[in-house]
Amino acid sequence: MTSKNTAPAGENTVKTLLILGASGDLTGRLLLPGLARLLASGRAKGLKLVGAGSTDWTATQWSERVHGAFAEAAKGADAEGKAALAAMEKDTAYHGLDVTADGALAELLAGLEAPVAVYFALPPHVSQKACEALDREQLPAGTRLVLEKPFASGTDSARDLNKTLLGLVPEDHIHRVDHFLGKATVLNILGLRFANRFLEPVWNREHIEKVEIIFDEDLALEGRAGYYDGAGALRDMIQSHLLHIMALLAIDAPATIGERDLRDAISTVLRASSIPAPFKTSTRRARYSAGSIGGREIPDYTAEEGVDPERNTETLAEVQVAINTWRWKGVPFILRSGKALGVKRKEALVTFRPVPHLPEGFRGVDSPNQLRIGFGPDTLQFDVDVNGPGDIFTLDRATLQAELNASELLPYGEVLEGVISGDPLLSVRGDTAEECWRIVEPVLAAWAKGSVPLGKYDAGSTGPDDWPTAVGH
Incomplete structure (x- = not known):
């Protein structure tokens, strides 16, 4: 029937x-x-x-x-x-x-x-x-x-x-x-991961030191207090979007890029993921105060219409996620998102481990290689150390760059195309939606109790002055 x-x-x-x-x-x-x-x-x-x-x-x-x-x-x-x-x-x-x-x-x-x-x-x-x-x-x-x-x-x-x-x-x-993950972005990440033989053998805990996924906005509240003040950066961006990008960067190769195989692989990563306690060292939160961005005066968050200061809503959140699998055990995945920041930054940054030994005689840059995947527009940058120019014994940093495939559609156009045609590739499966909440809920509970202090930063700055470069470092 x-x-x-x-x-x-x-x-x-x-x-x-x-x-x-x-x-x-x-x-x-x-x-x-x-x-x-x-x-x-x-x-x-x-x-x-x-x-x-x-x-x-x-x-x-x-x-x-x-x-x-x-x-x-x-x-x-x-x-x-x-x-x-x-x-x-x-x-x-x-x-x-x-x-x-x-x-x-x-x-x-x-x-x-x-x-x-x-x-x-x-x-x-x-x-x-x-x-x-x-x-x-x-x-x-x-x-x-x-x-x-x-x-x-x-x-x-x-x-x-x-x-x-x-x-x-x-x-x-x-x-x-998830409008944040357009089809072009998903396929660009998967193509980079699995179409390059030189990359996959080093895409693991032996060669990668950390992975950072950052979505820093220069927009402030923009009249969205009715929604945002009850959500905050952790719920709004990290739970909703960045955990999915993390999963795409961390999955093992699926048999196909059909929705079942791909979404099974994503679910596997998220089931193995958690934010380790104590949350005082694995998470951070802050809220913007008055400042200026590009000549625009931004009021203190608590002065925005519709905001309840007693909620202690964070406008900047950063968490360190542990993926407990053979491939990723011990590699921190650092997810950060914030509003009213001076520099708009939307990217995944993969930092490789330093070389075990640099032969004596070389001078200059000796820092880990980094791979940057930009989102909107989708770009690729790979930082490598090369000789010269000039003194061939001096190492210098060079960046290999490429523009990745872009869709002619807007993000919501890609979402609607999948809905209209019945393609669930860009949709989040039910079990995955539950896992994303399971990962962040202990942190939300700890923050609600005040276990992690709420920092402050001026609108237009890069964040609180006392935040180190990375969580837990």
């Missing part, structure tokens, strides 16, 4: 994209522009867009939002792309409703062309309530459920939400999206 929410073979492509929270910031700033670029590229033909939210918007307000978000993509589109954008603008609709009310969302879904992708551009607790208000039999055939990260608010809530979702659709119809 075929379940009602399983689409017949050959009918897997989504026909309708329903965005819940359509009047919110995420939809206007990221989702709609990503969709526009996808449409302009000709990769979402025939897709219908429907918005829904608790805000009582008119059809004109919604049309203006869609048009404004599509305008930039239309400038660079060909005739076919412009036609696709115009067609969606003309045929879109907005519905004001409480998605958590019994029967409200189900009634809306019943009138949409299936298969439908339901994008929850909502806070995690609202998404949970909306899903609980649904029933499997109420969903159109082939329905896909798309949820933003952070997925739930902890291990227990992630487990409960997974149970709720699996009661509605199969796992391969659940997209826990």
Whole structure:
């Protein structure tokens, strides 16, 4: 017997994209522009867009939002792309409703062309309530459920939400999206790791001293206090995104880059990962105070509208993760992310161990080789020591550089393409979402008790003055 929410073979492509929270910031700033670029590229033909939210918007307000978000993509589109954008603008609709009310969302879904992708551009607790208000039999055939990260608010809530979702659709119809990991970024890391014979034999504890994954932003709160002050840097970035990048850098070679083999490999790494106690030496946290960035005056975090100073929310977090496997035992993976920093830095930095012996007679640089993988734009830099120029006995540092493959789509366009086509490669599997929370929860509990002091740094600086270069060093 075929379940009602399983689409017949050959009918897997989504026909309708329903965005819940359509009047919110995420939809206007990221989702709609990503969709526009996808449409302009000709990769979402025939897709219908429907918005829904608790805000009582008119059809004109919604049309203006869609048009404004599509305008930039239309400038660079060909005739076919412009036609696709115009067609969606003309045929879109907005519905004001409480998605958590019994029967409200189900009634809306019943009138949409299936298969439908339901994008929850909502806070995690609202998404949970909306899903609980649904029933499997109420969903159109082939329905896909798309949820933003952070997925739930902890291990227990992630487990409960997974149970709720699996009661509605199969796992391969659940997209826990991670826009930070676009397809180009994932494939660039995997290609570098497994297509170069010279690299894989030294990609282990014998040759690598440490791995750092850094996402430092020069943006401050930017009006997101409603979400961010209840999350902080550890939940918002490290738990949600950087642990996944760490796993991609640490996995053993999968048999294929299909979603099952790749996601199995990622899950294996995360199950072996933990943040070692004592957390006073393996973790750090801080919050920005007033300062300036690029001529912009940034107020103290606690003075930002919507912030509760008593929460002690961190805007800069750094943790040292241990991966207890044969390959990585003893190698620290240092994950750091912060806001309102003077230097924008988005990269993975792999530091190799020093050579065991440098023959006497050489002078100059004798420091470990480093490999840098930049994210957005995706770049590669490899620092090596070479002779000269000038005195051939003097070693100097040279950097080999390359631009890695970039996608023509915006990150959310890549996410939506996977949702529409039914490719879960860029989605986080349920067990992996739970593991990410399991890794950080002991740290969150220790921070809540004040076991790790909350440092301070000026907005526009590189962080607290008393932070050493790396955690635990």
